[in-house]
Amino acid sequence: DVKVTQSSRYLVKRTGEKVFLECVQDMDHENMFWYRQDPGLGLRLIYFSYDVKMKEKGDIPEGYSVSREKKERFSLILESASTNQTSMYLCASSAPGTGTYEQYFGPGTRLTVT
Amino acid sequence: DAKTTQPTSMDCAEGRAANLPCNHSTISGNEYVYWYRQIHSQGPQYIIHGLKNNETNEMASLIITEDRKSSTLILPHATLRDTAVYYCIVYRNYGQNFVFGPGTRLSVLP
Numbered sequence: 001d002v003k004v005t006q007s008s009r010y011l012v013k014r015t016g017e018k019v020f021l022e023c024v025q026d027m028d029h030e031n032m033f034w035y036r037q038d039p040g041l042g043l044r045l046i047y048f049s050y051d052v053k054m055k056e057k058g059d060i061p062e063g064y065s066v067s068r069e070k071k072e073r074f075s076l077i078l079e080s081a082s083t084n085q086t087s088m089y090l091c092a093s094s095a096p097g098t099g100t101y102e103q104y105f106g107p108g109t110r111l112t113v114t
Numbered sequence: 115d116a117k118t119t120q121p122t123s124m125d126c127a128e129g130r131a132a133n134l135p136c137n138h139s140t141i142s143g144n145e146y147v148y149w150y151r152q153i154h155s156q157g158p159q160y161i162i163h164g165l166k167n168n169e170t171n172e173m174a175s176l177i178i179t180e181d182r183k184s185s186t187l188i189l190p191h192a193t194l195r196d197t198a199v200y201y202c203i204v205y206r207n208y209g210q211n212f213v214f215g216p217g218t219r220l221s222v223l224p
Contacts, residue, residue: 004157035214042201043158043214059213090157103150103212105157 003027004106006091012112019078021109023091031094032074033058033103034066036087043090049074050096081113118202123219126196132189134218136202139183146205147178148212149187151198158201158214161187192222 007022025032033048035058045058047066055066063085067075074093078085088110092103119137126132138147148163162169162176164185169176175188189196201217 040216042216043212045212092157102160102163103158105159108155108157 004091004093004104006089006106006109008109009107010110010112012114013078013081014114015082017078017081017113019081019111019113021076021078021089021091021111023074023076023093023106024072025074025091025093025104026072027093027095027104028071029093029095029104030071031096032068033092033094034064034074034076035090035092036060037090037108038087046076081111083113085111086113087111117213118204118215120200120202120215120218122216123221125221125223126189126192128194128222128224129191132187132192132196132220132222134187134189134200134202134220135184136186137184138202138204141182141204143182147176147182147185148203148205149174149176150201150203150214151196152201152217153195153198161200163205192220194222194224196220197222 004025013019031050034046035043037043044060046064049055049068065077088108090108091106094103146165149161150158152158162174164176178185199217199219201214203212
Protein backbone atom coordinates (compact mmCIF):
# COMPACT_ATOMS: atom_id res chain seq x y z
CA ASP A 1 0.00 0.00 0.00
CA VAL A 2 1.40 3.37 -0.98
CA LYS A 3 2.22 5.71 1.84
CA VAL A 4 2.93 9.35 2.45
CA THR A 5 3.62 10.02 6.09
CA GLN A 6 3.97 13.28 7.94
CA SER A 7 5.91 13.63 11.15
CA SER A 8 3.09 14.99 13.31
CA ARG A 9 -0.70 15.18 13.13
CA TYR A 10 -0.85 18.10 15.54
CA LEU A 11 1.79 20.65 16.45
CA VAL A 12 1.72 23.74 18.67
CA LYS A 13 4.54 26.27 18.39
CA ARG A 14 5.23 29.75 19.66
CA THR A 15 5.63 32.86 17.53
CA GLY A 16 9.22 33.22 16.35
CA GLU A 17 10.13 29.55 16.70
CA LYS A 18 11.73 27.66 13.84
CA VAL A 19 9.42 24.85 12.76
CA PHE A 20 10.23 21.75 10.73
CA LEU A 21 7.50 19.69 9.07
CA GLU A 22 8.71 16.40 7.67
CA CYS A 23 7.20 14.32 4.91
CA VAL A 24 8.31 10.87 3.77
CA GLN A 25 7.01 8.80 0.85
CA ASP A 26 7.78 5.17 0.08
CA MET A 27 6.76 5.12 -3.60
CA ASP A 28 10.05 6.28 -5.12
CA HIS A 29 8.24 9.32 -6.52
CA GLU A 30 10.26 12.12 -8.06
CA ASN A 31 7.76 14.88 -7.31
CA MET A 32 6.83 16.11 -3.86
CA PHE A 33 4.63 19.01 -2.78
CA TRP A 34 3.70 21.06 0.25
CA TYR A 35 0.27 22.68 0.50
CA ARG A 36 -1.55 24.57 3.19
CA GLN A 37 -5.28 24.37 3.62
CA ASP A 38 -7.39 27.08 5.21
CA PRO A 39 -11.18 27.30 5.54
CA GLY A 40 -12.76 28.88 2.49
CA LEU A 41 -9.47 29.01 0.57
CA GLY A 42 -9.02 25.39 -0.44
CA LEU A 43 -5.51 24.01 -0.85
CA ARG A 44 -2.73 26.37 -1.82
CA LEU A 45 0.64 25.24 -3.07
CA ILE A 46 3.64 26.46 -1.08
CA TYR A 47 6.59 24.69 -2.68
CA PHE A 48 7.25 21.66 -4.79
CA SER A 49 10.26 19.61 -5.81
CA TYR A 50 10.73 17.42 -8.86
CA ASP A 51 14.09 15.98 -7.88
CA VAL A 52 16.57 15.75 -5.05
CA LYS A 53 17.99 19.17 -4.16
CA MET A 54 15.55 20.82 -6.60
CA LYS A 55 12.76 23.13 -5.45
CA GLU A 56 10.27 25.45 -7.05
CA LYS A 57 8.06 28.11 -5.52
CA GLY A 58 4.36 27.54 -5.57
CA ASP A 59 1.66 30.15 -5.15
CA ILE A 60 2.40 31.22 -1.56
CA PRO A 61 6.09 30.61 -0.72
CA GLU A 62 6.59 33.68 1.47
CA GLY A 63 7.65 32.80 5.00
CA TYR A 64 8.57 29.22 4.07
CA SER A 65 11.54 27.29 2.80
CA VAL A 66 12.03 23.64 1.89
CA SER A 67 14.72 21.00 1.82
CA ARG A 68 14.99 17.85 -0.27
CA GLU A 69 18.25 16.04 0.53
CA LYS A 70 16.89 12.56 -0.19
CA LYS A 71 14.35 11.43 -2.76
CA GLU A 72 11.90 10.11 -0.20
CA ARG A 73 11.96 13.08 2.17
CA PHE A 74 10.69 16.64 1.71
CA SER A 75 10.84 19.09 4.60
CA LEU A 76 8.94 22.33 5.02
CA ILE A 77 10.63 24.94 7.22
CA LEU A 78 9.06 27.94 8.89
CA GLU A 79 12.10 30.05 9.76
CA SER A 80 10.22 32.23 12.25
CA ALA A 81 6.68 31.03 12.82
CA SER A 82 3.90 33.60 12.87
CA THR A 83 0.26 33.32 13.89
CA ASN A 84 -0.89 33.67 10.26
CA GLN A 85 0.89 30.40 9.54
CA THR A 86 -1.57 28.53 11.72
CA SER A 87 -3.04 26.08 9.23
CA MET A 88 -3.35 22.50 8.05
CA TYR A 89 -0.25 21.48 6.09
CA LEU A 90 -0.48 18.69 3.55
CA CYS A 91 2.34 16.90 1.80
CA ALA A 92 1.89 15.01 -1.46
CA SER A 93 3.99 13.05 -3.92
CA SER A 94 3.57 11.93 -7.50
CA ALA A 95 5.40 10.26 -10.34
CA PRO A 96 6.04 12.40 -13.42
CA GLY A 97 4.58 11.66 -16.83
CA THR A 98 2.02 13.05 -19.18
CA GLY A 99 -1.59 12.00 -19.05
CA THR A 100 -1.67 10.72 -15.53
CA TYR A 101 -0.99 12.91 -12.59
CA GLU A 102 -2.18 11.29 -9.45
CA GLN A 103 -0.94 12.93 -6.31
CA TYR A 104 -0.83 10.88 -3.12
CA PHE A 105 -1.43 12.93 -0.01
CA GLY A 106 -0.36 12.47 3.56
CA PRO A 107 -2.79 12.81 6.47
CA GLY A 108 -1.79 16.40 7.20
CA THR A 109 -0.26 18.31 10.10
CA ARG A 110 -2.43 20.79 11.92
CA LEU A 111 -0.07 23.52 13.08
CA THR A 112 -1.09 26.10 15.65
CA VAL A 113 1.20 29.09 16.25
CA THR A 114 0.46 30.97 19.45
CA ASP B 115 -4.71 29.15 -16.02
CA ALA B 116 -8.12 27.62 -16.45
CA LYS B 117 -10.30 28.24 -13.43
CA THR B 118 -13.05 25.98 -12.21
CA THR B 119 -16.41 26.79 -10.69
CA GLN B 120 -18.28 24.35 -8.49
CA PRO B 121 -21.35 24.61 -6.26
CA THR B 122 -20.47 25.21 -2.65
CA SER B 123 -22.52 22.30 -1.35
CA MET B 124 -24.88 19.52 -2.42
CA ASP B 125 -26.98 16.86 -0.74
CA CYS B 126 -27.65 13.37 -2.04
CA ALA B 127 -29.76 10.52 -0.69
CA GLU B 128 -27.93 7.33 0.17
CA GLY B 129 -28.11 4.81 -2.67
CA ARG B 130 -28.85 7.44 -5.27
CA ALA B 131 -26.48 8.77 -7.90
CA ALA B 132 -24.58 11.91 -6.93
CA ASN B 133 -23.92 14.25 -9.86
CA LEU B 134 -21.33 16.91 -9.13
CA PRO B 135 -20.95 19.62 -11.79
CA CYS B 136 -17.90 21.68 -12.63
CA ASN B 137 -17.49 24.57 -15.05
CA HIS B 138 -14.12 25.20 -16.68
CA SER B 139 -14.97 27.45 -19.61
CA THR B 140 -11.40 28.66 -20.19
CA ILE B 141 -9.80 25.22 -20.33
CA SER B 142 -7.09 24.77 -22.95
CA GLY B 143 -7.00 21.94 -25.44
CA ASN B 144 -4.26 20.00 -23.71
CA GLU B 145 -5.43 20.46 -20.14
CA TYR B 146 -6.93 17.54 -18.26
CA VAL B 147 -9.82 17.60 -15.80
CA TYR B 148 -9.05 15.86 -12.52
CA TRP B 149 -11.31 15.08 -9.61
CA TYR B 150 -10.17 14.57 -6.03
CA ARG B 151 -12.07 14.29 -2.80
CA GLN B 152 -11.21 14.99 0.80
CA ILE B 153 -12.91 13.17 3.61
CA HIS B 154 -12.85 14.99 6.92
CA SER B 155 -9.44 14.95 8.66
CA GLN B 156 -7.74 13.16 5.78
CA GLY B 157 -5.60 14.24 2.85
CA PRO B 158 -7.22 14.53 -0.60
CA GLN B 159 -7.69 11.33 -2.60
CA TYR B 160 -7.54 10.96 -6.37
CA ILE B 161 -10.81 9.83 -8.00
CA ILE B 162 -10.61 10.10 -11.77
CA HIS B 163 -9.36 12.25 -14.62
CA GLY B 164 -10.09 12.80 -18.33
CA LEU B 165 -9.21 14.86 -21.37
CA LYS B 166 -12.04 14.60 -23.91
CA ASN B 167 -13.71 11.25 -23.58
CA ASN B 168 -15.92 10.08 -20.77
CA GLU B 169 -14.14 7.93 -18.23
CA THR B 170 -15.21 5.34 -15.70
CA ASN B 171 -13.41 3.51 -12.93
CA GLU B 172 -14.38 1.61 -9.82
CA MET B 173 -15.09 4.80 -7.91
CA ALA B 174 -16.89 7.08 -10.34
CA SER B 175 -17.69 8.22 -13.87
CA LEU B 176 -16.56 11.44 -15.48
CA ILE B 177 -18.65 13.06 -18.20
CA ILE B 178 -16.97 15.88 -20.15
CA THR B 179 -19.05 17.98 -22.53
CA GLU B 180 -18.09 18.06 -26.17
CA ASP B 181 -16.87 21.67 -25.94
CA ARG B 182 -14.96 20.69 -22.76
CA LYS B 183 -16.27 23.73 -20.92
CA SER B 184 -17.87 21.68 -18.20
CA SER B 185 -17.84 18.23 -16.65
CA THR B 186 -19.82 16.12 -14.22
CA LEU B 187 -18.54 13.60 -11.70
CA ILE B 188 -21.01 10.82 -11.06
CA LEU B 189 -20.98 8.58 -8.01
CA PRO B 190 -23.47 5.93 -9.15
CA HIS B 191 -24.66 4.70 -5.74
CA ALA B 192 -23.65 7.17 -3.07
CA THR B 193 -22.96 5.87 0.43
CA LEU B 194 -22.50 7.72 3.71
CA ARG B 195 -18.74 7.24 3.31
CA ASP B 196 -18.86 9.40 0.17
CA THR B 197 -19.59 12.46 2.29
CA ALA B 198 -16.60 14.69 1.51
CA VAL B 199 -15.40 17.81 -0.25
CA TYR B 200 -14.98 17.16 -3.98
CA TYR B 201 -12.46 19.15 -5.98
CA CYS B 202 -12.54 19.65 -9.72
CA ILE B 203 -9.09 20.63 -10.98
CA VAL B 204 -7.78 21.60 -14.36
CA TYR B 205 -4.17 20.56 -14.68
CA ARG B 206 -1.90 23.38 -15.81
CA ASN B 207 0.40 22.21 -18.54
CA TYR B 208 3.42 24.05 -17.22
CA GLY B 209 5.09 23.38 -13.95
CA GLN B 210 3.84 20.38 -12.08
CA ASN B 211 1.24 21.70 -9.67
CA PHE B 212 -2.49 21.62 -9.31
CA VAL B 213 -4.75 24.48 -8.31
CA PHE B 214 -7.28 23.31 -5.75
CA GLY B 215 -10.33 25.57 -5.37
CA PRO B 216 -12.84 25.49 -2.53
CA GLY B 217 -14.62 22.41 -3.97
CA THR B 218 -18.15 21.10 -3.40
CA ARG B 219 -19.13 19.76 -0.01
CA LEU B 220 -21.26 16.67 -0.70
CA SER B 221 -23.43 15.38 2.11
CA VAL B 222 -24.90 11.92 1.63
CA LEU B 223 -28.01 11.64 3.74
CA PRO B 224 -29.47 8.40 5.14
